Amino acid sequence: MRSNLYTFFICLLFMSYAFVSCSEEREHTAPAIHARDSVPVMTTYGVNTLVSDSGVIKYRIVTERWEVNENRNPSRWTFNKGILLTQFDLKKHVVGYVQCDTAVYFDKDRRWELRGRVRILTSQGVAFYSNELYWDERNHQMWSYTYSHVKTPDKELQGNWFRSDEQMTNFEIRQTKGWSIFSNDEFMPSAGSGTPIIDTSHVDSMRGPVVNQK
Incomplete structure (x- = not known):
């Protein structure tokens, strides 16, 4: 009888220790690492796809990583490994x-x-370089409040304020740092002279080529 009581006591002590240990483990259970609104509903790798709007193909997207998050407000697509976006016309x-x-x-x-080494080239030969650019498709506007460099077939302009239509056929730059115009008909540099550059510190603006839309 004494042996049975001793055995029962040992078992009870062991069970109590195990219960306390399990309780402590539950108390230290870590919470969820990610909040619900930070988890994407889709993550795709190695993307090369076409995007349509109202049944018309408008863009081709090439990217290493594409995350779609519909839980965040506002919902968004994130391309944190870079992106190449090619635009098409109706044809x-x-x-x-x-x-x-x-x-x-x-x-x-x-x-x-868009952030980090933003590069744009249009069908009109306008090249744009900056580290930040905002693009509103609904209102057909682009703008940047950081250093931007615009180059057309006959002129270059640099500044810290940029705004344009989404086709970059009509753009404006302010707080210019300098501009150059190259034209064989209007200007012929003398021998040994360098590229004409005019440094300015005042607020200036210049509009790009306007294309007649048919």
Whole structure:
């Protein structure tokens, strides 16, 4: 009888220790690492896809990583490994491209935020370089409040304030740092002279080429 009581006591002590240990483990259970609104509903790797709007193909997206998050407000697509966005016209001809290190597209607002080595080339030969650019598809506007460099076939302009239509056929730059115009008919540099550059510190602006739309 004494042996049975001793055995029962040992078992009870062991069970109590195990219960306390399990209780302590439950008390130290870590909470969820990610909040619900930070988890994407889709993550796709190695993307090369076409995007349509109202049944018309408008863009080709090439990116290493594409996250779609519909839980965040506003909902968004995130391209944190870089993106190459090629734009098409109604006849599916390539009319330009946009490239950058990271991008966020707010799909409900139809608005882009591009960051890091933003590069744009249009069908009119306008090249744009900056580290930040905002693009509002709904209002057909682009703008940047950081250093931007615009180059057309006959002129260059640099400044810290940029605004344009989304085709870059009519753009404006302010707080210019300098501009150059190259034209064989209007200007012929003398022998040994360098590229004409005019440094300015005042607020200035210049509009790009305007293309007649048919």
